Amino acid sequence: MPAVMRACAAVERAGVPAVAIGATSFVAMGRIIGKSLGIPQVKIAEYPGVILVDSDETFAEKVRSSVLPGVLDGLLAAGETVEQETAEEYSPRRVVFGGSLDEVLEHFTVRGWTDGLPIVPPTIERVERFLAFCDRDPHEVIGRVAPEAREVTPWNIAVNGVMAGCRPEYFPILLSIGEIIADPVFRIEDAGSTPGWEPLVVVSGPMVKELGFNYATGAMRVGRQANTSIGRFVRLFMRNVPGLRIPPGSTDQGAIATTFNVALAEDADSSLEAAWPTFGVDQGFAADETVVTLQSVVTISAPIYSGGPADEQLKTIGQLFGDAIGPWFYLALQFGGWHPLLVVGPGVARSLSEAGVTKDALRQYLFENVTIELSELVRYAWQVGSTSFDLAELVDAGRAPAVYDPRLGLERQVPLFLRGEWIGVVVAGHPGRNQSRAYVSNHGQGVRVSRKVVVPQGWQAWRSSR
Amino acid sequence: MEEVVDPTGRIVRDQVEVPGRLGSLDGKRIAFVWDYLFKGPEMFEVLRAEISRRYEGVTFVDYPTFGNVHGSDPEEKANLEAMHSRLTANGVDATIVAVGA
Numbered sequence: 001m002p003a004v005m006r007a008c009a010a011v012e013r014a015g016v017p018a019v020a021i022g023a024t025s026f027v028a029m030g031r032i033i034g035k036s037l038g039i040p041q042v043k044i045a046e047y048p049g050v051i052l053v054d055s056d057e058t059f060a061e062k063v064r065s066s067v068l069p070g071v072l073d074g075l076l077a078a079g080e081t082v083e084q085e086t087a088e089e090y091s092p093r094r095v096v097f098g099g100s101l102d103e104v105l106e107h108f109t110v111r112g113w114t115d116g117l118p119i120v121p122p123t124i125e126r127v128e129r130f131l132a133f134c135d136r137d138p139h140e141v142i143g144r145v146a147p148e149a150r151e152v153t154p155w156n157i158a159v160n161g162v163m164a165g166c167r168p169e170y171f172p173i174l175l176s177i178g179e180i181i182a183d184p185v186f187r188i189e190d191a192g193s194t195p196g197w198e199p200l201v202v203v204s205g206p207m208v209k210e211l212g213f214n215y216a217t218g219a220m221r222v223g224r225q226a227n228t229s230i231g232r233f234v235r236l237f238m239r240n241v242p243g244l245r246i247p248p249g250s251t252d253q254g255a256i257a258t259t260f261n262v263a264l265a266e267d268a269d270s271s272l273e274a275a276w277p278t279f280g281v282d283q284g285f286a287a288d289e290t291v292v293t294l295q296s297v298v299t300i301s302a303p304i305y306s307g308g309p310a311d312e313q314l315k316t317i318g319q320l321f322g323d324a325i326g327p328w329f330y331l332a333l334q335f336g337g338w339h340p341l342l343v344v345g346p347g348v349a350r351s352l353s354e355a356g357v358t359k360d361a362l363r364q365y366l367f368e369n370v371t372i373e374l375s376e377l378v379r380y381a382w383q384v385g386s387t388s389f390d391l392a393e394l395v396d397a398g399r400a401p402a403v404y405d406p407r408l409g410l411e412r413q414v415p416l417f418l419r420g421e422w423i424g425v426v427v428a429g430h431p432g433r434n435q436s437r438a439y440v441s442n443h444g445q446g447v448r449v450s451r452k453v454v455v456p457q458g459w460q461a462w463r464s465s466r
Numbered sequence: 467m468e469e470v471v472d473p474t475g476r477i478v479r480d481q482v483e484v485p486g487r488l489g490s491l492d493g494k495r496i497a498f499v500w501d502y503l504f505k506g507p508e509m510f511e512v513l514r515a516e517i518s519r520r521y522e523g524v525t526f527v528d529y530p531t532f533g534n535v536h537g538s539d540p541e542e543k544a545n546l547e548a549m550h551s552r553l554t555a556n557g558v559d560a561t562i563v564a565v566g567a
Contacts, residue, residue: 001566003501006546007535011499011561014550015485021509022566038480039502051567052503057472059505063512071513072520075496076558077487098469113473121468150475188536194567197505239486240473335538385503399540444538454521 001253002147002189009461019074020044021067023051028250029147029192029327032243036149052385068273079133092139092155095122100250102442108163112245114262115235119163130158131314133171135456143182147188147251148243152182156241164233169462170211170226170421173263174233177201177449182238183449185293192244196257197296197442198427199234200341202426204266204280207453210463213265218341219428220437222262231262234294247371261297264428270346271427274353279426281366282359283450295339296446299324301438306348310355313348314365321438322370322416328371328440332418334386334402337444340417341424342366344436349427351434360427367420371413378410424448491521494559499549500529501536504565513562527556535563 004020011018018039022030024046034042045067054062088182096106104121108114120126131138131154145152157178159169161410164172181188181199191197192310201401208215214224222228238244244252268278280291298349301324306313321342342362344352352362374391381389390408395398418421429435489496500506506529514526532552533545534555553561 002567003535003537003542004563004566006542007501007563008497008561009480009482009548010546011497011553011563012485014553015483016497016553016558017485018489018561018563020566021562021564023504026566036477036479038482039484041484047509047565047567051565056508059508060512062508064516067509068516069512071562072491075488075491075562088477090472092475093471096470096472098467101468104468104470106472108473121470124471127471132515139540148474148477149479150477153475156473156475159471163473186539236473278479309546331538335536336540337538342501386564388502388507420510429525442504444540456522461543 001030003035007454027302033082043074110432122159126162127158128172129168145242160237165229180294187445192252194255200261200297201263202293207290208265214430215265215267217430222402228263235260274329275348276359292448295448296442297439298442299440304436318370327376330377330381331443335444335446339441341439345429346431361421363420372415375410471524475567493523498526498529499557499563
């Protein structure tokens, strides 16, 4: 729906009336996006029900009986004007409510400002404690994020950090996360799409230890304040600033979706022990810099236990990684931006390294050996909704490698990774077990974006005071 | 007593000058714009037939003229930027954009 409304806005800006078509359950989402884009007058003709499960006959009948009247109404509603709704007043330092803790929680819950869990009340005093770790103007506009078209500032990053239960000293990390969310490349406006992808924060570098992140046993489990509260911050921020809300909201249409990921912290010591460059270095930063990376995660593999000789371990890692991806990979061919991530247990990394397997060799192995039958991609694409998925066209346009050309036959195995170098590898997890786990990204929505964390003035003083 | 602030942010909406709707589709040129999802061509085919049956002299510009407008498509931005010139070049009076789901 967001794409349809963006296209409608482009049409209306050209001075041509537009009408949108959308399935009924997406209409409310479309209206909110329309408002943000300055086109509240654009009507949405409704298709009732679920397009892809209707028979051809039912489909045609619904287009005639429901979509067509909506289209005509949208194009012919002569003289109708819709007043642009005035945005509600927002003033960052204004106290919007005062009361007991229970009353504050109720106030925030009623307004949809929480994730369903109690929050820490964001008082000015608490917010300012966070901003003590910020050298920038707290009201500097970092970006504007859809669907609700709100500005991202250090101030509202700090407010949501307070609410999530972060400590003030986490603010430099939160600021980097806010910058990435505001980066148009990341496409936060599409985080309400039906796959229900969730950002994953990866933290690498010195602040992992300085801030007490857990990068060992239970690295992706709630239970350590830094990992948990920063992961929760992302979801709260997405609700309150871009405005992505599940019902009774309408802008998050994740069909089943997943909950927030706790922040993944890298075990740099184990990575270096295996003579593997850290993930932060892989992203182009220096080893002594703290780096925050965000990327989408749409599904997670089964636990990958690997043992024995390196070739056996690689085979198992590839098999279970590939199983998690499956035909979802077609979206990588269609849209690019494919960034699967492998979290490798410290013992596995050491074992592979001792057998001469570098990080690059691991990536290359996965690229060369993990495959899927081409027909599976074509079959699944239609079912997801890509009813025009045309591999031959993508190959001819140079957007998909020639190996995916359906004219060479559909019943053959093709690589399940588009580029070896797009596979992220992070060492973390139980130091005494042989487990890894794979995180599958969405595609062009939530692509991998990294930022160096800027160490604020006073950081050394804070460290010394601990 | 907890005195709390707003966790959201300032809304800054785009401003678009609203083009007028049409009085009739007779003799008009209608464009189909598609995000390449959910059976758009099949939908456009039904709409084309029904609109042609109801209005005289109506003509259509098909979706390939405007490219894929899906948000994840690498060409979305370029296609949206080219929308104005493509609509003008094809003399379009009204546009049907589909399919959101």
